[in-house]
Amino acid sequence: MAPDVPLLPTQKQVLELLDGEFARAGYEIEDVVVNSSTRPPRITVIADSDDGLDLEAIAALSRIASPLLDALDSADTAPYVLEITSRGVDRPLTEEKHFRRARTRKVEVVLEDGSAVTGRIGHVGDGVLRLVIADRGKLTVRELKLSEIAKAVVQVEFSPPNQRELDLVEQSGKGGDA
Numbered sequence: 001m002a003p004d005v006p007l008l009p010t011q012k013q014v015l016e017l018l019d020g021e022f023a024r025a026g027y028e029i030e031d032v033v034v035n036s037s038t039r040p041p042r043i044t045v046i047a048d049s050d051d052g053l054d055l056e057a058i059a060a061l062s063r064i065a066s067p068l069l070d071a072l073d074s075a076d077t078a079p080y081v082l083e084i085t086s087r088g089v090d091r092p093l094t095e096e097k098h099f100r101r102a103r104t105r106k107v108e109v110v111l112e113d114g115s116a117v118t119g120r121i122g123h124v125g126d127g128v129l130r131l132v133i134a135d136r137g138k139l140t141v142r143e144l145k146l147s148e149i150a151k152a153v154v155q156v157e158f159s160p161p162n163q164r165e166l167d168l169v170e171q172s173g174k175g176g177d178a
Contacts, residue, residue, distance in 0.1 A: 008034050008041055008080055009072050017072065021064050022047060027057065030087055041080040043069070046087055050101055053086040093152040099124040104169050106155040107131070112148050118155065120165050122172025130172035132165055139164055141172045 009017075014032045022029050031046040047053055047061055061084045069082060093099050093107065099121055108118045109131065119133035122141060129144045 008036055008043065008078055009069060010034065013072065014043060014045065014069070017068050018045065018065050021068065022061060025061065025064060026051075027053070027061060036078070041078055042083060043080050044083045044085060046085055048087050048097075048101060050097075052101065058084045058086075089154050089156060091153075093154065096124060096127065096146055099129050099146070099152070102154050104161075104166065106157055106161070107152050108155055109144065109149055110151040111144070112150050114150075117142070117144075120161060120169055122169040132168040132172060139168055141168055 011032045011034050014034065015029060018032075019029055027047045027049045029045060030048050033042075033044040033046070035042045035044070045061070045065060047057075049057075062082065065084060066082060087098070093102060099107075103121050103124065106118065106120050108116060109129075110116045117131065117133055119131035119142065122130035122132050124130070124146075127146050129146055129149070131142050131144055132139060133142050135142075
């Protein structure tokens, strides 16, 4: 017979418990990872919103989540660390909302045909991404169907984008090719 092992809330329990409260606060739960193999065990809630997730939002969501999860605790519940975090810059963009939330960010896109393009995310909607790219030294807007994208990852930038690029990002949502 196996020794009694302290329990953790399941991913499903955490989602059911927190999803509505996070939504009321304006955030969406992207994922929940319950990891009992770390010491101490860890429950990671990955959240996002159209306005992103800053440290103040993380603190507010932690204040929402902690008492709700504490209410689940019983004598059999193992102590754990609760972590509220964002998707992170290294996570691939996989849904339209991810591209929309990364608007103005530089992204590397690999298309289904194997070709790659790097540009700045402009308007995203109706399954189409408008990407500001440098084509032979000239900035242009290229439309890509999200269904044609095999992989897309935000690029870390250490300097601000040039103003012309940002102007094209803004114009990309106005229906013309700027």
